[in-house]
């Protein structure tokens with residue numbers, strides 16, 4: 001390939017047909033989820049009221065590769081393989097010798113990487129006769145991805161959207177409704193969990209932890225209903241590995257090996273999806289990239305959260321999972337505009353971080369929006385606020401390369417576009433976004449609620 005390309009494409013026939021499970025390649029397996037009552041490791045049956053058995057078996061799988069069902073591949077082909085972009089104009093603007101690659105997931109129907117897991121989740125649920133799925137959504141990306149996916153299988157979809165984003169991002173709700181989903185602001189008075197929060201604080205802006213409780217409460221008792229989660233869990237990260245598998249093939253086409261991978265982390269799914277296939281290569285000694293997570297300074301679960309067993313939701317309905325956490329009752333301040341607001345981090349990412357195989361940093365939101373603007377003005381695409389964290393970290397690194405003269409190859413995921421996040425950009429352009437420090441007192445109060453295991 002000539003060296004003046006601006007993107008690297010794959011043919012449909014080159015699309016990977018298996019997901020990669022990193023767990024068997026790790027030096028130690030991650031700690032198991034525990035039953036909230038007995039504190040004993042849970043078994044597949046404990047999860048059966050929430051998820052179809054095929055996904056539960058993927059959650060605990062020790063197989064290195066899992067075949068992607070043909071029907072899922074057919075739907076993936078609506079937008080996959082996705083392009084690998086070379087950010088030459090940004091490199092030039094930064095006057096850096098670094099070479100910057102971005103795997104662009106914004107071309108999917110929902111505009112992010114989320115449909116990569118929404119589609120198989122809807123598929124396996126439909127195979128097992130489920131006719132209704134409930135879920136939560138924060139910024140609205142996951143709710144729209146699941147609404148799109150359930151529409152492919154005629155499954156009813158009911159979404160609890162965090163109140164702050166329900167009010168700030170009305171078009172995400174419209175998008176979900178276009179695909180046939182029903183959307184409730186969370187906390188709602190439709191569930192016990194929601195009513196309890198509203199009783200304590202009628203103006204609660206909501207949180208992902210609260211919305212998860214509502215969606216789980218609505219799914220568990222009904223035989224026709226299951227629950228779907230858009231991040232955090234092993235099977236979600238598994239489905240996202242198609243991102244990294246494609247990127248490996250694309251970099252090989254242009255004879256490049258990454259020195260640094262950076263990805264934004266909310267629950268860890270786009271980061272895990274991009275990085276795990278590269279971690280496999282690193283563990284096998286075939287390449288040696290540094291792998292780095294980037295999270296918001298106002299919701300720093302990995303860099304500042306404790307690594308211990310906690311609930312995945314505010315209402316304590318989920319199993320206890322060992323993860324970096326700010327406490328399951330933590331409600332991030334609505335002033336934080338950029339998504340990535342979950343109180344915990346994927347247990348698998350947390351474990352890999354504890355093993356020292358990846359690193360993490362946190363960045364304030366105004367630096368992220370500034371990076372998003374610089375990116376849009378040089379490369380054209382308006383990034384979602386979440387990947388601006390990865391872009392800001394990429395720019396930091398590219399500027400370090402300008403000083404040192406290092407020709408680093410940097411790879412990141414541009415995991416979504418920001419066309420429905422313009423209200424946040426509007427605030428930034430009006431000078432209304434401020435940096436919000438580590439919310440020490442709020443986190444201390446939330447950490448005091450985390451169960452102490454003997």
Ligand SMILES: *Cc1c(COP(=O)(O)O)cnc(C)c1O
Pocket residue numbers: 112113114141142230231232264265266267268269270271339340384386387415416417
């Ligand atoms: C949901 C979302 C995220 C955060 O979730 P992860 O599981 O950490 O990837 C990041 N970026 C975009 C565009 C999203 O939609």
